[in-house]
Structures are given as C-alpha cells and as structure tokens.
Amino acid sequence: MNERRIGIIMNGVTGRMGLNQHLVRSILAIRKQGGVELSDGSRLIPDPILVGRNAAKLEQIAKEHGVDRWTTDLPHALADQNDSIYFDAQLTNLRAASVEKAIAAGKHIYCEKPLAADSETALRLAAQAQAAGVKHGVVQDKLFLPGMRKLKRLVDSGFFGKILSVRGEFGYWVFEGDWQPAQRPSWNYRQQDGGGIIVDMFCHWRYVLDHTFGRVRAVQCLGGTAIPERVDENGNRYQCTADDTAYGTFELDGGIVVQINSSWSFRVYRDELFSLQVDGTLGSAIAGLRECRTQHRVNSPRPVWNPDIANPFQFREHWVDVPDNQVFDNGFKVQWELFLRHVAEGSSFPHDFLEGARGVQLAELGLKSWRERRWIDVPEVGA
Ligand SMILES: NC(=O)c1ccc[n+]([C@@H]2O[C@H](COP(=O)([O-])OP(=O)(O)OC[C@H]3O[C@@H](n4cnc5c(N)ncnc54)[C@H](O)[C@@H]3O)[C@@H](O)[C@H]2O)c1
Numbered sequence: 001m002n003e004r005r006i007g008i009i010m011n012g013v014t015g016r017m018g019l020n021q022h023l024v025r026s027i028l029a030i031r032k033q034g035g036v037e038l039s040d041g042s043r044l045i046p047d048p049i050l051v052g053r054n055a056a057k058l059e060q061i062a063k064e065h066g067v068d069r070w071t072t073d074l075p076h077a078l079a080d081q082n083d084s085i086y087f088d089a090q091l092t093n094l095r096a097a098s099v100e101k102a103i104a105a106g107k108h109i110y111c112e113k114p115l116a117a118d119s120e121t122a123l124r125l126a127a128q129a130q131a132a133g134v135k136h137g138v139v140q141d142k143l144f145l146p147g148m149r150k151l152k153r154l155v156d157s158g159f160f161g162k163i164l165s166v167r168g169e170f171g172y173w174v175f176e177g178d179w180q181p182a183q184r185p186s187w188n189y190r191q192q193d194g195g196g197i198i199v200d201m202f203c204h205w206r207y208v209l210d211h212t213f214g215r216v217r218a219v220q221c222l223g224g225t226a227i228p229e230r231v232d233e234n235g236n237r238y239q240c241t242a243d244d245t246a247y248g249t250f251e252l253d254g255g256i257v258v259q260i261n262s263s264w265s266f267r268v269y270r271d272e273l274f275s276l277q278v279d280g281t282l283g284s285a286i287a288g289l290r291e292c293r294t295q296h297r298v299n300s301p302r303p304v305w306n307p308d309i310a311n312p313f314q315f316r317e318h319w320v321d322v323p324d325n326q327v328f329d330n331g332f333k334v335q336w337e338l339f340l341r342h343v344a345e346g347s348s349f350p351h352d353f354l355e356g357a358r359g360v361q362l363a364e365l366g367l368k369s370w371r372e373r374r375w376i377d378v379p380e381v382g383a
Contacts, residue, residue, distance in 0.1 A: 001042075001043060002040075002041065002042035002043070003035065003042065003043045003044075003045055004038075004042055004043070004044050004045065004344070005044075005045050005047050006044055006045070006046055006047065006084060006085065006340065006343070006344065007047050007048075007049065007080070007082050007083030007084060007085070008027065008046050008047065008048045008049070008083065008085040008086075008087055009048075009049050009051055009074075009077045009078065009080075009083050009085065009086045009087065009102075009107070010022065010023060010027070010048045010049065010050055010051060010087045010089075011051040011052065011074065011086070011087065011088050011089070011090055011098060012051075012052065012087075012088055012089035012090035012091075012112070013050045013051075013052060013058075013061060013089065014052050014054060014057045014058065014061065015089055015090070015091075015185075016185065017089045017112055018089035018090075018112075019061065021141075021330075021332040022087065022089055022112075022332060022336070023048065023050070023061070023065065023067075024065065025330045025332060025333055026330065026332045026333040026336040027046050027048050027336065028048075028065055028066075028067075029330070029333055030046055030333065030336065030337065030340075031045060031046060036337045036340050036341060036344075038341065038344055038345055039345060039347075040345075044340055044341075044344050046340065047069075047083075048067055048069070049069035049070065049071060049077055049080075049083060050062055050067060050069065050070035050071075051070070051071055051072070051073075051074050051077050052070075052072065053072060054072075055070075055072050058070040058071075058072065074098065074101070075101070078101055078102055078105040078107065079105065083107075084107060084108055084343070085107060085108045085109070085110060085343060086098075086099070086102035086105075086107040086108070086109050086110075087109075087110050087111060088102075088109070088110075088111035088112065089111070089112040091187060091193065091194055092112075092114050092116075092117055092194035092199070093117050093193065093194035095111060095112070095114075095115065095116060095117075096115075096116040096117070096121045096122075096125060099111060099115075099116075099125055100125065100128065103125070103128050103129050103132050103134060104132075106132065106134060107134060108134045108135040108136065108343045109129060109134060109135075109136045109137070109353075110136070110137045110138075110139075110336070110339050111137075111138060111139070111356075112138075112139050113138050113139050113140070113203040113204070113356060113359055114199055114200075114203045114356070114359060114360050114363065115138050115353060115356030115357060115359070115360055116356075116357075116360060117194055117199075117360075118360065118364060119357055119360045119361040119364050119381070122353070122356055122357035122360040122361075123354075123357045123381060123382065125353055125357075126352070126353035126354045126356070126357050126382065129353050130353075135339075135342055135343050135349070136352050136353040137335075137339045137342070137349055137351050137352055137353075138351055138352070138353060138355060138356030138359070139332065139335065139351075140204075140207045140211075140335065140351045140355065141331045141332050141335060142204050142207070142208050142274075142331070143207060143208065143211055143212075143331075143335075143351075144331030144332075144334045144335055145289050145290070145328075145331050146289070146290045146291075146292075146324065146328035147272070147274075147287040147288045147289050147290050147291055147292050148208065148212065148276075148287060149328065150287060150291075150292035150322040150324075151212060151276065151278065151285060151287035151292050152211075152212055153322070154278075154283075154285050154292070154294065154322065155212060155213065155278075159280070159282065159283050159285070159294065159296075160278060160279075160280025160281070160282055160283055160284075160285070161280045161281035161282030161283065162280055162281045162282075163213060163254070163256050163278060163279075163280045164256070164257075164279050164280055164281065165256065165257045165258070165259075165278075165279050166209075166213060166256060166257070166258040166259075166276060166277070166278050166279075167258070167259050167260070167276070167277045168205075168258070168259070168260035168261070168274070168275065168276045168277075169260075169261050169266075169270060169274070169275050170201060170260065170261065170262045170263070170273070170274045171245075171261070171262055171263035171264055171265075171266040171268075171273070172264070172266060172267070172268050172273050173264070173265060173266065173267050173268075174244075174264040174265070176227055176229075176230050176231060177230045177231030177232060178230075178231045182230060182231070184264065185233070186230065186232035186233055186238065188200065188242070188264075189227075189230055189238075189240040189241075189242050189244060190238065190239075190240070190241050190242055191241040191242040192241060195241075195242035196223075196242035196243045196244075196367075197223075197242075197243050197244050197245060197246050197262050197263065197264060198221065198223055198243050198246045198248075198262075198363050198366045198367050198370070199242075199360075199363045199367075200363075201246065201260075201262040202219075202221075202246070202248065202359065202362045202363035202366045203356075203359030203360060203362070203363055204359070205248065205250070205258075205260055205262075205362065206358050206359040206361075206362040206363075207351070207355060207358070207359060208276075209250060209252060209258060210358070213252055213254075213256055213258070213278075214252040214253035214254050214256060215252060215253045216250050216251070216252055216258075216362060216378050217251050217252060217253060217377065217378055218250065218251040218375055218376065218377050218378055219248065219249070219250050219251075219362060219365050219366050219369055219375070219376055219378060220248070220249045220250075220369050220374070220375045220376070221246055221247065221248045221249070221366035221367070221369045221370045222246070222247045222370055223243035223245065223246045223247075223366075223367070223370045224243060224244070224245045224246075225240050225241075225242070225243055225244055225245070226244055226245050226263070226264075226265035227240055227244060227264075227265055228240050243370075244263065244264045244265055245261075245262070245263040245264070245265055245266075246261070246262045246263070246366065246370075247259075247261055248260050248261075248262065248366060260276075270288075271288055271291065272288030272289045272290065272291065273288075273289065274288060274289055275287065275288045276288075281297075282296065282297050283295060283296040283297055284300075285322070286319070290328075291321065291322075292321070292322040293319035293320060293321055293322065294319065294320055294322060295318055295319050295320070299318055299320070300318070301313050301315070301318050335351065338351075339351075354381065354382040357381055357382065358381055361378065361381055362378060365378055
C-alpha cells in the first residue's frame with residue numbers, strides 16, 4: 001500500500017485537550033487505523049513530535065503512548081522542514097505568539113479555540129496565514145457531535161418549516177476544589193490567565209449557530225461569577241476574576257431568536273450536559289451531544305393549563321429519536337482527518353482562522369454587551 005508520512009508538531013499535549021482529544025483520540029487513533037485515506041487511494045500517516053515545557057511529562061506521555069519524538073525546544077522543532085504542520089492546544093493566552101512563529105516558519109497550522117485572546121489578534125493571524133499561503137484551521141468540534149449532526153440533518157431536510165427559536169442549556173457543577181477537586185483547570189476562573197465562560201463558550205456558540213441555522217447578527221449577554229473563590233490544583237485558595245455563568249441571547253439571519261445559558265455552576269437535570277431545543281412551525285427537536293429527538297406538529301399533544309389536576313401528559317413520551325443511520329466517530333478525530341486531507345490534497349476545509357476570529361469576535365461583543373448592558377450588532381469580518 002502506498003503510504004505518505006506527515007509530520008505534526010504538537011504543542012500543549014500535556015493539557016487535558018491536547019492529550020486526550022488531540023493526541024490519543026485523534027492522531028494516535030488515526031495512526032492505529034492506518035492513517036487517512038486520500039483520493040488517490042494512498043494513506044497519509046501522521047507522525048507527531050510532542051512539544052512542551054516539562055521534559056519529564058513529555059517523556060512519560062511519549063513512553064506511555066509509544067510516541068518516538070518529543071522536545072522542549074519549539075524553535076528547533078519549527079525549523080525542521082520534515083514536519084509541515086504545527087498544532088497548538090496551549091493556554092489560550094499563549095497561542096498567538098506560537099502560531100505567529102509557526103506561520104513565519106511556513107507551517108500549516110491547526111489549533112484549539114479560541115484562536116487568540118482578542119479579535120484584533122485573531123484577525124491578524126488569519127491575515128498572516130493567508131498571506132503566507134499556509135493552510136490554517138481551528139477546532140470546531142461541536143459541529144461533529146452526533147447530536148449536532150442529526151440536528152443539522154433535520155434543518156437541511158426542511159423538517160422544522162420556519163425556525164422560530166432556539167434554546168440552549170450548557171453546563172454542569174464544577175466543584176470548588178476544597179471538599180472535592182475541581183474537574184476543570186483553575187485558569188478557567190482567572191481572567192488574567194485567559195479564563196471565563198464567555199470567552200470559552202461563545203466561540204463554540206458562534207460556529208454552531210452560523211453553521212446550523214444562519215449567521216449571528218446581534219448579541220445580548222449578561223454574565224456573572226457565581227463562585228467568587230475556589231481552590232487550585234495545589235490546594236491554594238484564589239479569587240475567581242472571570243465569569244463562570246452567561247445568559248446570552250442572539251439574533252440570527254431570518255429573525256431566529258436564540259437563547260443559550262452557559263454555566264459551570266448549574267446542576268444537571270436534563271439528559272446531557274448540553275441541549276439545544278429548536279422550535280419551528282412544522283416541528284421541534286431537542287439535540288444533545290449524542291442524541292436528537294423530534295416532535296412533528298402531527299404528534300404534538302394538546303395541553304391545557306390547569307394546575308388543579310395532576311398533569312395528564314408524559315411530555316417526553318411524545319418525542320421520537322432520530323436514528324444514527326451512520327457511524328459517528330470522535331468529533332475531534334473527524335475534524336483532524338478533514339484538516340489532514342485539506343493539507344495533503346487541498347480538499348475543502350471551512351473551519352479556518354477567519355472562522356476562529358468570528359468566534360473570538362462574538363465572545364468579545366458578548367463581554368461588551370454585558371459591560372454596557374445593551375444589545376450589540378455583530379459586524380461581518382473578513383468580507
Ligand atoms: N474544543 C473544546 O471543546 C475545548 C475544551 C476545553 C478547552 N479548550 C481549549 O484548549 C486549550 C487548553 O485547554 P485545557 O483545558 O486543555 O487546559 P490545560 O490547563 O489542561 O492545558 C493547558 C496546556 O498549556 C500548557 N501551559 C500551561 N501554562 C503554560 C505556560 N505558562 N507556558 C506554556 N504552556 C503552558 C500546559 O502545560 C498544557 O499543556 C484552551 O485554549 C481552551 O480554550 C477547548
């Protein structure tokens with residue numbers, strides 16, 4: 001079989017996302033399956049080199065997962081012409097400087113969201129990558145979740161008729177770190193370290209809404225810090241300077257109204273950690289990470305408001321599962337495969353730096369809306 005190697009410099013693989021989603025479940029999984037098949041029938045085999053600050057951690061990860069190459073010397077790695085892709089899953093605040101170096105070194109670049117800490121920097125990176133003629137991409141993993149793909153199927157089929165509104169609930173309780181360890185890194189709760197749920201989640205909401213329903217045209221947001229003090233990984237108390245809760249409303253093309261609550265201080269009473277309900281003139285759906293259920297207008301029950309009697313409806317029984325009908329692989333891996341094909345043979349890849357900049361823009365405008373207590377229009381970028 002005809003095989004081609006592609007070298008990938010992976011920075012930030014000692015972190016949660018870098019290690020679990022990108023190294024293990026994407027790149028190593030792709031290696032295990034024998035690479036990515038290209039249109040000429042050949043196979044593209046990713047060959048990672050792990051980059052980070054902590055040699056001992058890198059060595060251990062490399063050993064544990066059978067990876068041959070690692071280094072603490074990013075400039076040296078970038079200088080190696082045999083590795084053509086740079087990947088970044090470092091802390092958000094550190095991303096832009098490393099991405100800029102990678103562009104200067106002529107690498108194709110794929111990275112975690114947010115692309116940068118502010119939209120000006122994100123747009124600058126997009127322009128630089130474009131001018132350098134390198135391929136570029138940003139993680140938009142939620143689009144590849146089974147639940148979201150089923151929802152998109154419904155939208156494309158015309159199931160909803162006219163879409164009227166969308167309501168999303170995202171979040172779960174993140175422990176404070178004192179009596180139970182927190183399930184997220186402490187930097188998420190410090191603004192000075194790039195934390196905050198608005199910066200984190202509005203990047204996701206931007207591409208989910210743009211790609212599923214229509215362009216986001218305006219945003220209104222109220223944020224808050226529900227838990228003012230937490231305990232970090234080393235057992236030290238710290239002040240939470242970043243928002244951990246956001247109530248966002250968005251106006252989309254076609255007059256669709258979207259409300260999404262995002263919080264790390266909600267307790268879950270729903271089927272999944274994220275759910276999005278769409279109501280249309282002909283039908284409704286509720287999608288999560290994996291599942292999607294529908295209710296067509298012909299199956300809609302006819303409730304009448306009467307608190308004096310026991311509720312006669314089991315409302316959840318009136319919803320029908322959308323079948324899988326296909327194999328859903330890990331979303332991060334699916335997007336990596338698309339990016340690798342994009343680099344190797346120029347196939348289309350819409351999730352580029354400009355898309356990443358749009359996400360950062362929405363987060364920035366959400367924060368501004370909260371500060372100024374008003375609706376803000378979302379201007380086109382890069383048009
Ligand atoms: N796509 C998604 O769903 C998703 C989910 C969570 C996080 N993320 C993004 O992934 C990125 C990493 O998040 P995470 O949750 O994996 O964080 P993490 O804290 O687990 O990992 C951060 C990485 O950056 C490195 N790092 C930390 N401090 C550093 C410093 N001072 N200098 C150099 N390197 C440093 C760490 O060693 C680690 O490799 C963030 O940008 C975040 O927004 C994306």
